[in-house]
Amino acid sequence: MILRKASARAALLLVGAAAVGGAAQAETQLERGEYLVRVVAACGNCHTPFGPTGPDMSQELAGRLVEKNPAFEAWAPNITPDPETGVGAWSDAELKRAIREGIRPDGSLIGPPMPFVFYRDLGDADLDAIVAFLRTLPAVKSETPASVYNFPLPPDYGPPVESVTAPARGPTAEYGEYLAGPVAHCMECHSKFGPAGPMLSTHLGSGGNEFHGPWGISITANLTPHADGIAGRSDEELIDMIRLGIRDGKPMLPPMGYPYYAKMTDEDAQAIVAYLRTLPPLPLPE
Known part of the structure; x- marks a missing residue:
């Protein structure tokens, strides 16, 4: 309606x-993280599967197919704390690096449409809050396929990000x-x-x-x-x-x-x- x-x-x-x-x-840090993840950053717009009436919150941030076109088939991965299919086995530093620099713990590069051009400038305090909140979510066991790109990804999205202070x-x-x-x-x-x-x-x-x-x-x-x-x-x-x-x-x-x-x-x-x-x-x- x-x-x-x-x-x-x-x-x-x-x-x-x-x-x-x-x-x-x-x-609190968790309140800030929840506001960023569930409101302004709208992480669920890509990472939460859709049901018949909208986002399926029982599978919040458990991953889904985001886009399929001639250039790529992109899957947003499971970013719940599940240790096998999500990010539960990643350290906070590894998760922050994946969000801000697009590099997984194994060294592989995450591809588009994850907007690393922008996420590189996330403030340190906000990034900390996002990761802290993600750790509080229910762990959902949901394995997503690997994304497929019909073009070569760059070697990286820029040099390592040391520190960023938000305005x-x-x-x-x-x-x-x-x-x-x-x-x-x-x-x-x-x-x-x-x-x-x-x-x-x-x-x-x-x-x-x-x-x-x-x-x-x-x-x-x-x-x-x-x-x-x-x-x-x-x-x-x-x-x-x-x-x-x-x-x-x-x-x-x-x-x-x-x-x-x-x-x-x-x-x-x-x-x-x-x-x-x-x-x-x-x-x-x-």
């Missing part, structure tokens, strides 16, 4: 107020850039893909990528302040798109993780919108 826009917004205001109120209190939290463009990049990796899907992945230097946020699924074909929106993008949109409209998946009163299509973003705090949603306003205005790619 689709909520009416006004009713849905009212519900989100209550969620946002509760979240902001909770943030004003001392936030201060708040409804600022600087923090919004951190959320839209390293955490939620919005710019991955919303920047036109080229032979080597999203073209961040020339098409940052301009959209135009096609995603095929049971819903049909969805095309990523232009997020830049261009006439083809968000120039004529109010902040409230943009936040409705992010958290409700509603545009001009109509539901938007997957694969954007609206069920996860619905619980995003007001402050974080405002920060993302503030950042989008700073992007160079670019037309929708032809």
Whole structure:
């Protein structure tokens, strides 16, 4: 059932107020990790299998087929603490390296669509929180096939990451850039893909990528302040798109993780919108 826009917004205001109120209190590491994994980073959008009515939370983060196309067949692996089919036998350092650098404990490289270009800039404290929360999940025994790539993967995604400090939290463009990049990796899907992945230097946020699924074909929106993008949109409209998946009163299509973003705090949603306003205005790619 689709909520009416006004009713849905009212519900989100209550969620946002509760979240902001909770943030004003001392936030534990596990609370931060849960918020990142289950809301802003939306890890389940790739790693949790889908059931008839949406994500199958009895199999939360147990892995699934993410995408199959001529270039690759990508499986998001089981990242629950199961020691045989998940990451239960990995050390915290090994799991952090896999998330941020794309390297498994055996030295092999994880392939796309895991967005390592962005995850390399995850702040140390947030990465620690994500790993700490993943350790608390029920272990699910679910072995996923290995991904298949019809092109050579690079030797690595860059030099080892030593330490990253995230910007201060708040409804600022600087923090919004951190959320839209390293955490939620919005710019991955919303920047036109080229032979080597999203073209961040020339098409940052301009959209135009096609995603095929049971819903049909969805095309990523232009997020830049261009006439083809968000120039004529109010902040409230943009936040409705992010958290409700509603545009001009109509539901938007997957694969954007609206069920996860619905619980995003007001402050974080405002920060993302503030950042989008700073992007160079670019037309929708032809």
